[in-house]
Amino acid sequence: MTLTSHNDTQARTALIEAEHISKSFSSADGSTLHVLDDVSIDLHAGEVVALLGRSGSGKSTLLRTLAGLIAPTSGEVRYRGRPLNGANPGAAMVFQSFALMPWLTVQDNVELGLRAAGVPRQERRERALAAIDGIGLDGFETAYPRELSGGMRQRVGFARALVLRPDVLMMDEPFSALDVLTSENLRAELIGLWAQPAFPTRCICIVTHNIEEAVLLADRVLLLGANPGHLRAEVPVDLPRPRDRRSPAFEAIVDRLYAALTGRDEQSAAERAPVPGPLTHPLPAATVGGLAGLVQIVHTHGGRADLPDLADELSFEVDDLLPLVDAARMLGLLEVDGAWALLTEAGRAWHAADILRSKELFAGMVVAHAPLVRTIVRALQNSEDGTLRDDFFRDLLRRGYGPDDIEKQLDIAIDWGRYGELFDYDADSGELMLAEVSQEQSG
Template sequence: MDNTILVEVDAVSKSFTGAAGDELRVLDGIKLDLRSGEIVALLGRSGSGKSTLLRTIAGLIGPTSGTVRYRGKELNGANPGTAMVFQSFALMPWLSVQDNVELGLAARGVPTAERRERALKAIDLIGLDGFESAYPRELSGGMRQRVGFARALVLEPDLLLMDEPFSALDVLTAENLRTELMSLWTAEGFPTKGICIVTHNIEEAVLLADRVFVLGANPGRLRAEVKINLARPRDRRSPAFAKLVDHLYDLLTGREPELGLPEPAEATPTARPLPAASVGGLAGLVEIVHTNGGRVDLPDIAAELSFEIDDLLPLVDAAAMLDLLFVAGADLNLTPMGEAFTTADIQQSKKIFAEQARHRAPLVRTICTALGSAGGYLRAGFFLDLLRRGFSAADAQQQLDTAVDWGRYGELFDYDNDSGQLTLEHS
């Protein structure tokens, strides 16, 4: 198998300037390579910078520091060896299917006759023959995404970049397109040498990829590289498939020991930020796990509630931080403390929450300690100034808002919105 390095990402960091002039770091020191003959998945939750990294590889945005090289040459603009498939289809509604597919070729100055021939070939390859003259409004979501695939493949790029290409589709359509993509990939004559796909769907990553890069969030850092040594087509029911899924869940939820994350009881507010979870949300998740006998499968419960797993992860993180749940692979398990919390009456439940938050939620602990040292009163701006040293202005505010929500519920401290003052509660 040709193992040529197509793209090298070398120590790439990317920052944007926020509305208040603050620096928002999205990527931090990313180093990876993409090779011919393989599919690579960039896996991470919201805030991990997956799409930013993909656009950096495409040359659509430049890194703040570090370099991206295509076949050994540093990029200084759009990557000539890539083509992109977007989550939102991004079709021109006033153009027919064929005209949409020809767009990239027209931009490259390909003659009309050759353009038509190549477009019809790509349309046929992707299973849309007969719809050449149709307009996007006449097509289903799955068919529109097929047009997106054809528009990218007609350019015969070295590297096909896909940004969550199946997430806007219904489950059955998405599964059908994944299967067809794998059939095309393994067949002779597929017009691209490599694929890089952004996803937050763990099973999708294991199903499609040869290598998975797991990104941590805020800012996006490379946590792990996982090789998927499974023959195609892959069987979701096999023990080897399930083992890889569980391993990636552990990495994505931060439970793997090699991540070196400090324990909540010992961490600083910047080393272990508070998850963006309300007390009601995390309490509801703990209750669901309790109702189901103390253990649930995270993908199953997400499907049952019609949520993306990505939406539930902050609640999982919050409950785990407070030692109400623990995560093992894709399973959520109730802890003895979680059992006590969810079965107690309201007042006792609040006391349990307060004790756990005071000791295991770093920012809540810091606020309680600072208020105790300052006579029980401090302005919120004091904490925001400290938080802005490790977070953007928006993230710092979110951290404080979450801490206030948790502190108020546990009757640890109160916040006066008019004066902007935090006050220590005295029991």
């Protein structure tokens, strides 16, 4: 049986329009963090839209901007043709963290938005009970959040949003805090609700970093690039519901999205700069152990692994797998062809090496291909005594990163440099030192 949405017959009406949206935040140190850059999208009646991208693509910031919870630095958001100057009256949000009031019952939590809107008590009660029943929580009206499982708490979040009868239901990774089976069940129930004529919303917009989730749910997938977030591609999903993960058409769309997220065109103009540097080529969030594990797995697959299949096999999501792939490609351990990861000769040599040789090979790779590690090594070599404080490198990175990303970049560089025995780090004093200087001091 093929499910069709009650919205299928609706005209393609633009409910929310965002034109040339950019968003920047000022850091405590006075620097500016650019999160979104010139994003233009429309959300129409009768469709489910997924915002898909890796970390740093500004998915959640964009969703909150569409909801009117964050004002854009430049550009304009319109709801039904009228510019937004505050919260979007036609949108309701479902959050990853459930965001329930622990001191309120299920019914009271569901009534919160209605109470804020000044809806009379009896109408609030009737609408809340109908929403609770519709989401499968009847019998739990007087329960408190602490008495509910994660899946049931998220159902309360759905009911609280749907009771407002919004034009657009916005969901920020609503299934990512749940176990696999609960997530799968709630996704299926959401699509079942969407197919019902009485479903009280005309459009769904969901943020996700799970490619299969996007293809399961969405009619359109908007693919966002990162640093700063920008719209890279729009991929239609013209498949009947319910969707079969094993069908060739489903797998083809998944492969297309993996290829887009891992492809060379993901590089921004800055990343294509002729001289790679720490500010233009950030280190992907990958540990040496994670890299070794990925190389081993690809080797076990005969040196050639399909990334969607590999992610499914390992129960990984895009934010877990792609940084490892990016790091392996940066260091020359893997090449990527579409959705395929291919082991290079350097990758085979590193996999086959004993521990000492592995460290030597890794040291050569990071000095050659990891700009921040190379910068640290050269700075230490040019210092008077082979040592420098970590604050020196924080100051260098501050021109291109926010405070959190500065720490992440330093942590990755220190992990890679230590493994390659290029330098050591004293966390207590905040001092980096060349490996030979560290050995002399310890001797």
